[in-house]
Amino acid sequence: MAVPKRRKSRSTTRHRKAQYMKKLKYIKEGLSRCPQCDAVKRPHHICPNCGYYKDAQVVTIKEKTK
Numbered sequence: 001m002a003v004p005k006r007r008k009s010r011s012t013t014r015h016r017k018a019q020y021m022k023k024l025k026y027i028k029e030g031l032s033r034c035p036q037c038d039a040v041k042r043p044h045h046i047c048p049n050c051g052y053y054k055d056a057q058v059v060t061i062k063e064k065t066k
């Protein structure tokens with residue numbers, strides 16, 4: 001089994017953990033971020049903001065007109 005050569009610094013550990021907790025927060029709430037427009041969306045669903053799903057535009061979103 002592979003064993004880490006050196007102990008990771010407190011800074012490195014905390015930095016990694018912070019990134020993970022940030023991601024975990026969205027998973028807990030049942031949400032994910034759109035990679036296209038960075039809006040909060042439901043996982044495995046088309047983004048309601050830009051209409052993208054898996055790097056391709058699936059639906060054209062009508063822009064709100066006053």
Ligand SMILES: [Zn+2]
Nearest residue numbers: 034037047050
């Ligand atoms: Zn989007």
